[in-house]
Amino acid sequence: MKKLAAIGLALIMTAGLCIGCGSKEAPQASDPAPEAAVKDTEKPAGDDAATNADAKDASGQDTKITLLNTKSELQTQFEEMAKKYQEQTGVTVEVNFTSDVVGTHLAGKYAAADPYTIMLVDHPDVYDFREYLADLSGEDWIKDGGDTYGITIDGKVYSFPFTVEAVGLIYNADAIEKITGETFKPGDYASIDQFEGLLKKLADGGMETPVAVNKDDWSLANHFFGQLYDQQGNSADGSIAFVDSLKSGETKLMDNARFNSLMDSFDLLKKYNINGSDPLSADYDLNNSYLAEGQVAFWFNGSWATDIYEYTENIGIMPLPQKDTTDDVNTKLVSGASKEFVIDAKYASPEQQQAAKDFLNWLVYDEAGQTFMVDECSIIPAFSNIEKKVSAPLSASAQEYINAGQSMYWYQEIPGDHGTQAGASLQKYLGGNSKRDELASEIETYWQAQK
Incomplete structure (x- = not known):
């Protein structure tokens, strides 16, 4: 309990790491895609995936599990899924939602000895609460790629x-092609010089400010600046070693090629920012509409942004062009599992734990589970046996990079206060209230305090 109290206090005092979220997230597109057969024929489908006979607790009552959803744009989909899942399996899934910092919320629930059976959490939460979580290493979905994006600690998933x-x-692409008169191909603008030339062409063609830049601390610090940690050899070991060098003071950012390359690209986005006259008053939803309506051609964000689909589907996502092309940063898209399911092993009964594991297997191996993830939630599947292609344009664009092996490691062990602390420094820089060397010094000070 002392550990929980410490976690809760720390998280309450800081903003949590926001992965895959904005100030507002609309429901993702859910246009049905053609159904694909489950590749692994050894797995049961339909009602056989979890039979009513297996869904009883020790008293003979139908099993009930609770599920915490932390993605607001998927709440409706989860609620509908729970109804279908109960009809199919007899297991009741009570769906809950919180918009609180996930770690803070879980700390409170564990302190009250009342956690959820299964919880959708952020990357750091798995480490913070692992002593309360079930070991999933023996689950069937591991062999189908679950350990690639699943979190392994001390040899256990x-x-x-x-x-x-x-x-x-x-x-x-529509907005770009309207001015250039040419089909837009992201690969044609993989260098910073090519990209800058395109921005100038768009500006000369009437789109004076073809870029939207978010002011939100989580977007600036954890997503944009987070690329500095991601692009360190395209591996967990490379990212960890780089962050450790920041903590020790060994790395001086002003002497670091990757830092300067990233900030040169940031300066270019600033130059063409539609919010340039007052960048710190930028509104996330307005940036979304600027891109959707073609007032800007580019917006640094993530594949979760979906309001755009109301206006155009000729959109996609591409790597940020930079001067330094080490590790193929201009051709590989930063991607990874931004949300993870974990199962409580402290308070959930054995029957509830098994029901939660059955639910995860249902997602991977039952056609209805696959449909829920890929078609209804527009989720890029992490499992090799799932042949369904996501239909939402941004997710489909990202999936092309991932399937082609053009994925860059996403470092997600960033501390919970990185968004607020490093984000505040980046907001100062975005607003023209600090210089690059001052930003570098503040970021170095932040990391050295993490030792």
């Missing part, structure tokens, strides 16, 4: 990768 998402430059 503790999480189920639910949402695979990507961060990068979202583009409106």
Whole structure:
């Protein structure tokens, strides 16, 4: 309980890491895609995936499990799924939602000895609460790629990768092509010089400010600046070693090529920012509409942004062009599992734990579960046996990079206060209230305090 209290206090005092979220997230597109057969024929489908006979607790009553959803744009989909799942399996899934910092919310629930059976959490939460979580290493979905994006700690897999998402430059191809008169191909603008030339061409063609830049601390610090941690050899070891060098003071950012490359690209986005006259008053929803309506051509964000679909579907996501092309940063899209399911092993009964595991297997191996993830939630599947293609344009664009092996490792062990602390420094820089060397010094000070 002392650990829980410490976690709760720390998280309450800081803003949580926001992965795959904005100030407002609308429901994702759910246009049905053609159904695909389950590749693994050894797995049961339909009602056989979890039979009513298996869904009884020790007293003979139908099993009930509770589920915490932390993605607001998927709440309706989860509620509808729960109804269908009960009809199919006899298991009641009570869906709950919180918009609180996930770690803070869970700390309170565990302190009250009342956690959920299954919880959709952020990457750091798996580490913070692992002593309360079920070991999922023996589950069937591990062999189908679940350990690639699932979190392994001390040789044990503790999480189920639910949402695979990507961060990068979202583009409106219609808006670009209207001015250039040419079909837009992201690969034609993979260098910073090519990209800058396109921005100038758009500006000369009447789109004076073809870029939207978010002011939100989570977007600036954890997503944009987070690329500095991601693009370190395209591996967990590379990212961890780089962050450790920041903590020790060994790395000086002003002497670091990756930092300067990233900030050169940031300066270019600032130059063409539609919010440039007052960048710190930028509104997330307005930026969304600017791109959707073609007032801008590019918006640095993630594959979760979906309001755009109301206006155009000729959109996609691409890597941010940079000067330094080490590790193929201009051709590989930062992507990873932004939300993970975990199962409580402290307070959930054995029957509830098994029911939760059955639910995860249902998602991977039952056609209805696959349909829920891919068609209804527009989620890029993390499992090799799922052949369904996501239909939402941004997710489909990201999936093309992932399927082609053009994915860049997404470092997600960022501390919970990185968004607020590093974000505040980046907001100062965005607003013209600090210089690059001052930003570098503040970021270095932040990390050195994390030792």
